[in-house]
Amino acid sequence: MTPPGPRILPDPEAVARAAAGRVVELAGQAIAARGRFRLAVPGGRTLARLFRMLAGEFASRLDAARLELLFADERGVPPDDPESNYRLAREALIDPLALAADRVRRMRGEADDLEAEARRYEAFLAEPLDLLVLGVGEDGHVASLFPGSRLVGERGRRVAAVRDAPKPPPRRLTLTPRALAEARGVLVLATGADKRAAASRALDSAGDAAACPARLVRGREWLLDREASALLKGS
Numbered sequence: 001m002t003p004p005g006p007r008i009l010p011d012p013e014a015v016a017r018a019a020a021g022r023v024v025e026l027a028g029q030a031i032a033a034r035g036r037f038r039l040a041v042p043g044g045r046t047l048a049r050l051f052r053m054l055a056g057e058f059a060s061r062l063d064a065a066r067l068e069l070l071f072a073d074e075r076g077v078p079p080d081d082p083e084s085n086y087r088l089a090r091e092a093l094i095d096p097l098a099l100a101a102d103r104v105r106r107m108r109g110e111a112d113d114l115e116a117e118a119r120r121y122e123a124f125l126a127e128p129l130d131l132l133v134l135g136v137g138e139d140g141h142v143a144s145l146f147p148g149s150r151l152v153g154e155r156g157r158r159v160a161a162v163r164d165a166p167k168p169p170p171r172r173l174t175l176t177p178r179a180l181a182e183a184r185g186v187l188v189l190a191t192g193a194d195k196r197a198a199a200s201r202a203l204d205s206a207g208d209a210a211a212c213p214a215r216l217v218r219g220r221e222w223l224l225d226r227e228a229s230a231l232l233k234g235s
């Protein structure tokens with residue numbers, strides 16, 4: 001099946017605004033259908049921009065009381081560490097929207113036993129996510145699924161421990177391809193010239209997900225800015 005084409009917007013701010021619009025729209029649909037909206041997010045600069053947009057301009061359109069926030073990945077650090085994905089979400093989204101603590105499913109990146117933490121977290125994934133938002137790394141990683149990782153072929157588990165991530169820190173937790181595939185909606189965001197090669201490798205008609213894990217979500221909804229889209233075939 002040919003996936004729907006990516007949406008190309010002028011700049012990172014326009015990508016964040018369009019993404020916030022989709023989050024609000026999909027939240028409305030999930031709440032109407034199932035009474036709540038289960039959203040999962042990673043970390044990174046692209047997501048930080050989306051969080052600020054959701055907590056600012058779009059806050060009045062998001063029913064935060066029905067939002068359950070989960071994580072796509074977490075770095076192997078404590079929750080107050082500047083590298084923590086939870087800390088970024090807390091500062092830019094959770095605190096500004098006043099999300100209740102029991103609606104936030106934090107991955108405990110500081111756990112000594114990341115395997116046990118991955119198994120604990122898996123319980124939250126028994127029901128599919130309504131929406132998973134992903135950033136893309138320059139090397140083509142999504143969540144903490146990196147090129148060459150054996151986890152790119154993982155089809156049984158929904159959450160896994162990572163011990164050898166090439167981007168520091170090496171110890172992480174991540175959703176697996178199974179959880180990505182099961183999510184009802186996936187929104188992939190890529191902005192800036194340093195994402196050009198990864199975006200084109202991910203969206204090209206031929207290629208290998210082991211070398212570019214973002215290909216796992218090739219058939220989902222992509223929002224790119226002009227810079228990131230410059231190497232796409234036909235652009």
Ligand code: 6PG
Nearest residue numbers: 042043044045046135136137143
């Ligand atoms: C992480 C992230 C990672 C991120 C991408 C994009 O913990 O490293 O979860 O998957 O989303 O690397 O990051 P940028 O938006 O900062 O480029």
